Amino acid sequence: MQSAPTSAPGCDIVVSCRGVTKSYGSDEAKVAALRGIDLDVRRGELLMIVGPSGCGKTTLISVITTILNHDAGECNVLGRDVQRMSEQERAVFRSKSIGFVFQLFNLLPALTAVENVAIPLLIEGVPWKSAKSRANELLATIGLGARTTALPANLSGGQQQRVAIARAVVHDPALLVCDEPTSNLDHETGHAVMEVLRSLTEKSNRTVIVVTHDHRIFEFADRIARMDDGRITEIVEGKDREQVP
Amino acid sequence: MLRVAVKMLLGDRVKYAGLLIGIAFTSFLVTFAGSYFAGFMTRGFALITENPRTDVWVMDPAVRSVEPTTNMPSSALDRVRSVEGVSTAVPLALGRADVRFPNGRFQSFQVVGVDDATLAGVPPLQDGVTAMALRAPDAVIVDPGGTTGKLQTPVETADQWYGGPPRLNVPTRKLGPGDDLLVNDRRVTVVGRARALSRYPPRPLLYTTYSNALRILLPERRRLTFVLVTAAPGLAPRALARRIEDRTGLRARASDDFKADTVWWILANSEDVGDIETMLSIAILVGFGVMGVLLYMFTNENLRQYAVLRAMGATPQRLMTMIFVQAALCAIIGTGLGLGVCAVAGQFLTGSDYPFRMMWFTPAVGALMVFIVSVVSAAISARCALTLEPGIVFSGR
Ligand SMILES: Nc1ncnc2c1ncn2[C@@H]1O[C@H](COP(=O)(O)OP(=O)(O)O)[C@@H](O)[C@H]1O
Ligand SMILES: [Mg+2]
Numbered sequence: 329m330q331s332a333p334t335s336a337p338g339c340d341i342v343v344s345c346r347g348v349t350k351s352y353g354s355d356e357a358k359v360a361a362l363r364g365i366d367l368d369v370r371r372g373e374l375l376m377i378v379g380p381s382g383c384g385k386t387t388l389i390s391v392i393t394t395i396l397n398h399d400a401g402e403c404n405v406l407g408r409d410v411q412r413m414s415e416q417e418r419a420v421f422r423s424k425s426i427g428f429v430f431q432l433f434n435l436l437p438a439l440t441a442v443e444n445v446a447i448p449l450l451i452e453g454v455p456w457k458s459a460k461s462r463a464n465e466l467l468a469t470i471g472l473g474a475r476t477t478a479l480p481a482n483l484s485g486g487q488q489q490r491v492a493i494a495r496a497v498v499h500d501p502a503l504l505v506c507d508e509p510t511s512n513l514d515h516e517t518g519h520a521v522m523e524v525l526r527s528l529t530e531k532s533n534r535t536v537i538v539v540t541h542d543h544r545i546f547e548f549a550d551r552i553a554r555m556d557d558g559r560i561t562e563i564v565e566g567k568d569r570e571q572v573p
Numbered sequence: 574m575l576r577v578a579v580k581m582l583l584g585d586r587v588k589y590a591g592l593l594i595g596i597a598f599t600s601f602l603v604t605f606a607g608s609y610f611a612g613f614m615t616r617g618f619a620l621i622t623e624n625p626r627t628d629v630w631v632m633d634p635a636v637r638s639v640e641p642t643t644n645m646p647s648s649a650l651d652r653v654r655s656v657e658g659v660s661t662a663v664p665l666a667l668g669r670a671d672v673r674f675p676n677g678r679f680q681s682f683q684v685v686g687v688d689d690a691t692l693a694g695v696p697p698l699q700d701g702v703t704a705m706a707l708r709a710p711d712a713v714i715v716d717p718g719g720t721t722g723k724l725q726t727p728v729e730t731a732d733q734w735y736g737g738p739p740r741l742n743v744p745t746r747k748l749g750p751g752d753d754l755l756v757n758d759r760r761v762t763v764v765g766r767a768r769a770l771s772r773y774p775p776r777p778l779l780y781t782t783y784s785n786a787l788r789i790l791l792p793e794r795r796r797l798t799f800v801l802v803t804a805a806p807g808l809a810p811r812a813l814a815r816r817i818e819d820r821t822g823l824r825a826r827a828s829d830d831f832k833a834d835t836v837w838w839i840l841a842n843s844e845d846v847g848d849i850e851t852m853l854s855i856a857i858l859v860g861f862g863v864m865g866v867l868l869y870m871f872t873n874e875n876l877r878q879y880a881v882l883r884a885m886g887a888t889p890q891r892l893m894t895m896i897f898v899q900a901a902l903c904a905i906i907g908t909g910l911g912l913g914v915c916a917v918a919g920q921f922l923t924g925s926d927y928p929f930r931m932m933w934f935t936p937a938v939g940a941l942m943v944f945i946v947s948v949v950s951a952a953i954s955a956r957c958a959l960t961l962e963p964g965i966v967f968s969g970r
Contacts, residue, residue, distance in 0.1 A: 386964070390964045395963045419888045419889070423886025423887070428884055434878075434966055436580075436878050437584060438582075438584015443580065447882070450577060
């Protein structure tokens with residue numbers, strides 16, 4: 329069952345990009361970051377985007393998550409044409425439908441683990457009491473039940489990233505986007521973090537996009553998209569990942 | 574989310590403390606400066622305050638404040654007394670005299686000549702002396718009037734100067750009852766020391782009777798400076814003042830209005846006030862500059878956190894609310910601290926002889942200015958947080 333680019337919720341294609349371009353700066357100083365991206369992301373899959381530094385991976389996920397406006401082409405996410413959304417609509421869309429995991433964790437340093445995890449619920453307007461209990465439950469399921477009141481500074485890198493993942497899924501978003509989630513972690517910790525990520529997404533049929541350099545976590549991918557110089561050069565199934573250099 | 578905003582603020586103890594101290598210091602500075610200023614102004618109309626029973630002050634039509642003054646013909650007193658509604662009207666003579674101490678040192682005094690009959694206008698006296706003492710011939714009462722060390726007379730009678738060369742560097746003691754002074758070549762005797770209000774500008778005061786004042790001041794055709802009027806029961810001072818003006822052609826002001834006149838006159842005409850204003854303005858501007866920069870820095874250092882919140886879908890309005898709540902919290906607590914410290918300082922200072930009056934409007938002005946600066950710096954910070962590319966959250970820096 330193949331969907332048109334303008335897929336509606338319930339269809340198999342969650343993200344659909346056709347000829348998406350984006351450049352930074354103007355005139356002489358112009359940098360073309362995306363030179364025509366064609367990409368479909370299927371519901372429930374874990375897609376990894378790999379490629380050399382500066383090839384446009386971050387720019388691509390910024391466009392997909394409505395943080396950045398693209399220049400031309402079409403980009404549909406969860407049945408919405410991102411180009412047609414107002415700033416306000418984008419904010420609401422992000423708060424309801426998208427979860428973020430960042431390379432540098434980006435936890436708020438003044439907030440405890442449980443408070444950090446509760447933020448997306450608070451943004452949605454959930455009262456503090458219920459947001460907190462939901463966040464506590466989630467932290468317990470990923471083995472951080474004993475550290476809920478710790479400040480980020482008192483957590484290890486791996487623990488921080490697990491808290492960040494809990495924060496990214498606490499509001500049950502349809503799409504989870506991770507930018508280099510393991511590149512600030514050692515191999516073992518990175519592996520453990522990916523395990524947590526998988527455990528939190530497998531059952532829920534949530535779509536996950538992971539941008540990474542880290543070939544050691546390729547085993548978690550359903551598909552791997554290779555990018556170079558602003559284009560998707562090939563997409564391979566995860567079981568064929570040995571073909572990806 | 575407000576909970577998050579407050580946590581963000583309190584989370585960084587050092588920055589938060591810095592912010593609070595900055596704001597507290599600034600509001601303290603403004604309130605203190607305002608109170609100091611009010612203290613000076615209060616001293617400007619000390620003479621009016623010292624005559625609380627007076628309802629209306631009558632003066633030459635050209636006079637605009639208790640200082641400086643020009644005099645009226647003595648017939649003015651009778652003209653005022655003949656206006657209906659005037660209960661009592663007594664003369665007051667003000668003059669300036671260079672007074673010589675027994676060792677030859679000279680010092681400029683303000684001479685206050687009070688009504689011989691009622692002695693109205695003599696301030697409270699020290700050492701159990703009563704105003705009656707002024708009825709003795711050539712009697713005067715002295716007061717430092719806000720100065721220090723100016724009422725010193727030689728300890729030894731041998732150090733008396735009369736006639737010979739002045740003896741300025743001899744041991745001295747405080748001027749007191751029984752001491753002599755020379756005013757315009759007329760000898761007067763100190764019968765007491767007053768506890769008058771400090772003056773602005775400060776200078777020693779010499780109280781005596783109206784008739785004695787006429788005798789010791791340099792001869793002038795007119796000597797009557799003010800007529801102090803009390804109104805008949807039930808008559809409003811302002812109404813009486815208007816009536817006196819209509820009937821006599823003199824200027825008449827209700828006491829409160831005359832105080833206000835005096836403050837305006839000092840504000841408009843005193844060079845000292847201009848200097849104080851400039852200095853205080855600089856201090857206040859620096860304080861507010863520091864405070865604004867601190868507030869701005871706080872948000873600026875948290876920009877990444879705001880970007881994370883924005884990426885996660887917090888709307889601009891929500892971020893703005895958070896920033897303003899943070900600024901408001903700092904402003905309120907900081908202002909409270911500053912005003913508290915100022916009030917405590919004021920308690921100590923009013924005990925000593927320091928021009929400090931914390932009137933209702935000084936803390937209000939301090940709080941208002943803190944409020945304005947907070948709003949402005951919060952607005953600038955909010956602009957930064959909102960125009961920021963939320964994409965920076967992805968950067969690996
Ligand atoms: N805000 C920006 N302004 C200008 N150029 C940018 C900006 N962000 C990224 N670029 C440029 O766009 C290209 C793609 O960047 P990016 O998407 O961050 O690549 P990747 O994430 O694959 O390393 C790079 O050449 C980068 O220098
Ligand atoms: Mg990148």
